[in-house]
Amino acid sequence: MTPHVVLRVVSKLLIPLIIVYGFYIHFHGEYSPGGGFQAGVVLASSIILYALIHGLDAARKAFPPYAARVGMALGAFIFAAVGFVTLIFGGDFFEYTVLHPDVSHGAGQHIGIIAVEIGVLMTVTCVMIAIFYAFSGRSPEIPDGDW
Amino acid sequence: MTVGQWLPTALAAHAPVLLVAVPLILSTPAAILRTGRAGWAIALSGALLALLCAVELFLATRADGAVISYALGGWPPPFGIEFRVDGLNAALLLLLTGAAVLALIFARPSVENEINADKRSLFYSAFLVSLSGLAGVAITGDAFNLFVFLEISSIPTYALIAMGANRDRRALTSAFNYLVMGAIGATFFVIGVGFLYMATGTLNMADLARLLVDMDGDRVVRMGFAFILVGLGLKAALFPLHLWLPGAYAYAPSFVTVFLATTATKVAFYVIIRFSFDVFAIDSGFVVNALTYVVTPLAIAGMIVASAQALFQTDVRRLLAYSSVAQAGYMMLGLGMGSQAGVSAGVLHLINHALMKGVLFMALGAFAISYGVRRIENCKGLGMMMPMTASAFTLGALSLIGVPFTVGFISKFYLIQAALAQGWIFAVAAILISSVLAVFYCYRILVNLWVTPIPEGRRDLAQPTPYLILVPLVGLALANLVFGVHAAPLVDIAETAAAAAINAGTGS
Numbered sequence: 257m258t259p260h261v262v263l264r265v266v267s268k269l270l271i272p273l274i275i276v277y278g279f280y281i282h283f284h285g286e287y288s289p290g291g292g293f294q295a296g297v298v299l300a301s302s303i304i305l306y307a308l309i310h311g312l313d314a315a316r317k318a319f320p321p322y323a324a325r326v327g328m329a330l331g332a333f334i335f336a337a338v339g340f341v342t343l344i345f346g347g348d349f350f351e352y353t354v355l356h357p358d359v360s361h362g363a364g365q366h367i368g369i370i371a372v373e374i375g376v377l378m379t380v381t382c383v384m385i386a387i388f389y390a391f392s393g394r395s396p397e398i399p400d401g402d403w
Numbered sequence: 404m405t406v407g408q409w410l411p412t413a414l415a416a417h418a419p420v421l422l423v424a425v426p427l428i429l430s431t432p433a434a435i436l437r438t439g440r441a442g443w444a445i446a447l448s449g450a451l452l453a454l455l456c457a458v459e460l461f462l463a464t465r466a467d468g469a470v471i472s473y474a475l476g477g478w479p480p481p482f483g484i485e486f487r488v489d490g491l492n493a494a495l496l497l498l499l500t501g502a503a504v505l506a507l508i509f510a511r512p513s514v515e516n517e518i519n520a521d522k523r524s525l526f527y528s529a530f531l532v533s534l535s536g537l538a539g540v541a542i543t544g545d546a547f548n549l550f551v552f553l554e555i556s557s558i559p560t561y562a563l564i565a566m567g568a569n570r571d572r573r574a575l576t577s578a579f580n581y582l583v584m585g586a587i588g589a590t591f592f593v594i595g596v597g598f599l600y601m602a603t604g605t606l607n608m609a610d611l612a613r614l615l616v617d618m619d620g621d622r623v624v625r626m627g628f629a630f631i632l633v634g635l636g637l638k639a640a641l642f643p644l645h646l647w648l649p650g651a652y653a654y655a656p657s658f659v660t661v662f663l664a665t666t667a668t669k670v671a672f673y674v675i676i677r678f679s680f681d682v683f684a685i686d687s688g689f690v691v692n693a694l695t696y697v698v699t700p701l702a703i704a705g706m707i708v709a710s711a712q713a714l715f716q717t718d719v720r721r722l723l724a725y726s727s728v729a730q731a732g733y734m735m736l737g738l739g740m741g742s743q744a745g746v747s748a749g750v751l752h753l754i755n756h757a758l759m760k761g762v763l764f765m766a767l768g769a770f771a772i773s774y775g776v777r778r779i780e781n782c783k784g785l786g787m788m789m790p791m792t793a794s795a796f797t798l799g800a801l802s803l804i805g806v807p808f809t810v811g812f813i814s815k816f817y818l819i820q821a822a823l824a825q826g827w828i829f830a831v832a833a834i835l836i837s838s839v840l841a842v843f844y845c846y847r848i849l850v851n852l853w854v855t856p857i858p859e860g861r862r863d864l865a866q867p868t869p870y871l872i873l874v875p876l877v878g879l880a881l882a883n884l885v886f887g888v889h890a891a892p893l894v895d896i897a898e899t900a901a902a903a904a905i906n907a908g909t910g911s
Contacts, residue, residue, distance in 0.1 A: 325434065325435065326435050328434065329430075329431040329432070329434040329435045329528075330431070330435075332427075332428075332430070332431045332434075333428060333431035333432070336424055336427050336428035336431070337428065339420075339424055340424070340428065343417055343420075347477055348417070348420070348473070348474055348475065348476060348477045349417065349420040349424060349473075349475055349476070350475055350476040350477075351476050351477030352476070353477060
């Protein structure tokens with residue numbers, strides 16, 4: 257159907273790697289440069305690559321625009337909810353120490369940061385994808401033939 | 404931590420952060436929902452909860468005059484981010500959340516009229532984020548955090564203004580204009596904060612105030628102040644930096660204009676007060692010089708030039724937007740005096756201006772829903788067809804002029820008093836000239852409302868104003884009257900705020 261066999265095969269090889277690398281950046285962000293923002297962009301780039309090679313409709317089928325909207329909101333919700341959970345545990349807002357009794361190793365801090373970063377990851381991924389969909393799905397107001 | 408009077412103690416202890424976090428977290432379900440009604444309900448409940456927290460904080464600061472400090476993440480200030488509430492921002496938070504609730508009640512009929520059904524819940528979601536950001540700006544005690552909240556509040560605001568594109572495509576250019584100007588303003592602010600950080604090594608405002616007392620002659624500090632003043636001046640639409648405002652107010656959806664006119668520039672104005680009087684010591688020469696020789700002349704120029712520009716507008720909302728620029732000049736004039744009486748008059752005018760512009764823009768929103776009225780000549784005969792709304796509009800306009808027994812009179816009275824105490828006769832003259840100009844531009848609208856007969860064919864189109872608009876509209880209009888006659892509560896709030904701004908500047 258499409259002549260771009262090389263592109264299709266290579267992208268199918270690359271996309272899983274990109275996703276794994278994105279998660280690596282995310283979870284290693286605690287010890288090395290990285291974190292939710294960078295990982296989110298890498299993850300979104302995998303979907304964007306898919307859309308570039310297989311077309312926008314296929315990408316929309318794989319990752320529906322509504323899912324992007326839900327993901328954005330859910331990520332922000334997770335971020336804010338961590339703050340509310342620390343309140344419920346009796347601490348101040350975002351006082352991660354209360355999340356885990358092991359204070360000397362800062363276990364609560366680890367848990368809190370990872371939870372917050374998951375929220376960031378979701379929001380950044382979905383926002384990047386939504387921006388891409390918004391721009392690529394936009395039909396020109398004046399059709400090309402009318403110029 | 405102060406014990407609450409309103410909320411249970413467990414909640415009262417966290418009221419500063421809940422005020423910001425509740426609208427933020429509620430914006431996420433609103434973004435997912437498909438129906439506008441549910442989005443509206445969520446937005447209203449978020450604003451109401453924020454209002455509860457604001458009332459709680461306000462009462463707590465009133466009760467013992469204490470400063471409420473809340474350490475985010477349990478990191479004690481000055482190392483961590485601190486939320487700090489005193490007499491100054493407690494009043495502002497009350498105004499902000501109160502205005503948000505009233506605007507939201509007005510929003511339901513107005514948004515259903517102006518925004519496409521599939522965008523409504525996203526619209527409310529953006530509003531909640533904006534509210535959360537504005538509350539954060541007002542409450543935070545950390546200079547860099549303030550910048551972050553400034554951006555959080557601004558970005559949804561650009562989107563909200565652009566939503567007016569359904570009715571008028573010019574909303575898009577206005578929103579883009581505001582985006583560019585707002586981004587420049589925020590950049591200037593953050594450069595200024597960077598200079599301060601360079602000079603002092605701290606970002607906490609109370610800590611900055613303590614360290615800056617001895618750094619009068621430091622050129623870096625002076626540069627920092629200049630950048631902060633210009634950056635915030637853009638956000639607050641001070642006279643030569645106001646170019647984004649008329650377009651943004653005129654083409655945004657009615658609800659957004661009501662909310663922006665009552666809150667957004669006010670919050671920026673609050674930050675200017677906070678930095679000029681609290682963070683920088685007012686007794687340091689360069690702050691006084693900047694206020695006297697830069698802010699005051701610009702304020703006076705704004706009062707007169709913007710009022711004169713308002714005279715020539717044909718679009719009612721554009722007219723009122725120019726009038727807003729002029730009114731911002733009044734507030735800046737009070738601030739420029741640099742005295743406690745001046746700041747107090749400025750804060751009083753800030754509150755009063757929110758009351759009157761709230762009424763005016765809400766009434767215009769009601770006209771727009773019923774008849775699609777945008778231009779002055781289209782207002783003909785509306786007084787007969789929508790007497791309640793037109794009466795409320797008239798009250799707001801009288802208040803804007805400064806007729807006795809309205810709040811506008813009270814704040815001009817205090818402003819003139821403060822100017823006389825300073826011996827600034829020219830400022831008194833400017834206030835009077837600007838008021839006369841206000842008489843003229845309000846007259847143009849009021850004559851069309853009440854005197855000109857209804858054009859043929861209009862009468863058949865008569866529609867009742869929805870109750871959800873009438874209730875907040877009439878409430879606000881009556882507030883203009885009530886606080887104009889019984890001015891003591893507002894004057895008291897303004898004086899407490901000014902005292903908090905100026906006395907805290909000694910680095911406490």
